[in-house]
Amino acid sequence: xxxxxFRLMLENAVNGDPDALExxxxxxxxxxxxxxxxxxxxxxxxxxxxxxxxxxHISEFRI
Amino acid sequence: xxxTEGKDELRGRFTRWIVITARNAQLSYLRAxxxxxxxxxxxxxxxxxxxxxxxxxxxxxxGFDFVERQLADAFRELPLMRRRILELLFVEELSPxxxxxxxxxxxxxxxxxxxxxxxxxxxxxxxxxxNDKR
Numbered sequence: 001x002x003x004x005x006f007r008l009m010l011e012n013a014v015n016g017d018p019d020a021l022e023x024x025x026x027x028x029x030x031x032x033x034x035x036x037x038x039x040x041x042x043x044x045x046x047x048x049x050x051x052x053x054x055x056x057h058i059s060e061f062r063i
Numbered sequence: 064x065x066x067t068e069g070k071d072e073l074r075g076r077f078t079r080w081i082v083i084t085a086r087n088a089q090l091s092y093l094r095a096x097x098x099x100x101x102x103x104x105x106x107x108x109x110x111x112x113x114x115x116x117x118x119x120x121x122x123x124x125x126g127f128d129f130v131e132r133q134l135a136d137a138f139r140e141l142p143l144m145r146r147r148i149l150e151l152l153f154v155e156e157l158s159p160x161x162x163x164x165x166x167x168x169x170x171x172x173x174x175x176x177x178x179x180x181x182x183x184x185x186x187x188x189x190x191x192x193x194n195d196k197r
Contacts, residue, residue: 003071010077028081035089041144042167046092053088054081061080063073 014061137187145180
């Protein structure tokens with residue numbers, strides 16, 4: 001993904017485009033999965049909580 | 064073009080933002096999990112008892128309460144993943160295969176965790192029963 005494509009996707013996600021947000025979250029899913037692991041196992045509730053938190057707060061990110 | 068532009072300053076800045084935001088959410092989740100373990104509140108247990116055949120068998124919410132409390136205490140002390148597996152098995156009634164797919168682990172792991180969790184609950188309840196007799 002080029003820098004320009006990333007910027008466009010991020011701008012759209014911040015402006016509330018659900019498709020762009022989904023693509024952005026998929027891009028960072030390895031990080032989110034890593035933080036959702038508990039004793040080596042994926043905690044689905046924790047992952048949902050993190051995803052929800054990012055979704056709520058992404059509009060606060062200043063481009 | 065500066066080095067910062069070449070590496071895309073925006074992407075770097077957003078990556079830092081999402082790392083911090085996700086980590087804050089993780090800590091918040093873990094704090095909430097410790098404060099509010101996933102158990103059924105006792106007042107809801109009483110309501111559930113009223114809806115079951117236990118009443119017709121002579122059970123009363125007050126009389127049943129302490130076994131529920133002991134079980135809830137023992138359940139709360141289980142490791143998080145074992146609690147989750149028991150919930151998926153007995154509350155959501157998923158099969159071990161479905162649980163393994165959901166939790167990204169092997170079916171054998173689900174069986175092992177179920178076995179260990181039930182063993183721990185049984186030991187805990189038996190121990191309390193013996194203590195009550197003394």
